[in-house]
Amino acid sequence: MNIAICDDDKSFRDLLEKHLRNYFNDRNISLNIFQFPSGEKLLENQLLFDLVFLDVEMGNINGIDTGKELKRRNPHNIIFVITSYDGYLDDAFHIRAFRFLSKPLDIVRLYRALDDAAELINNDIIVFYDVKSGRNVRIYTNDIIYIEIKKKKTKIVTVDNIYYSNEKISVWKNRLNAISFVCPHSSYVANLDYSVYHTRTLLVLAKRDLDGKIIEKYEINIAPKKQAEIKRLFFYVLERR
Known part of the structure; x- marks a missing residue:
């Protein structure tokens, strides 16, 4: 797990790192912690x-x-906003801040927030053996x-790889139980969440770049008995975006 602490107060960065290491070490979770004194320095890191x-x-x-x-x-990154002034709270919603932490640091509140974050990460990540590369991957x-059946194997197409x-x-x-995952066939x-449009018999998905431009499309046939369900869920997900 990679963790970034970005704060111009070094003593606070050191204190927060100490408590983060205590929390994750107690749970046998390996981690890398990186400190940054400014937003510029953090954004320089890739x-x-x-x-x-x-x-x-x-x-x-x-x-x-x-x-x-x-x-x-x-x-996907989970952002904790650190502030002693609640005037920034409205702005923080624009970056979908996961939790707000105040100074001085409340350790009980920090640990409770980390419990929630760890649960979210565990539910959002799947680890499996990729037969093509011969290693376990984490997506x-x-x-x-x-996902499709391909030559007696299951092909998983993601935004980064296959x-x-x-x-x-x-x-x-069974693993993918979110409302956005459907079985058109x-x-x-x-x-x-990657759908562009659908017809009665065809569902079209797309991969986009960081600016939202479509770079690749995928067409999936919709089975007759699934057409009503796909239509209903398509508009539900569309309204949720």
């Missing part, structure tokens, strides 16, 4: 972080603007565009 602790009031780039850029790069469920698993597609259906599981 690592993707699981947890980010952002002080709101910093130099040229404040915590809110830093958080917006981090979310653009990686929508976010939200990154899955669709994987192959020996697990049956029924196993994947017995050989497919599709993520409607």
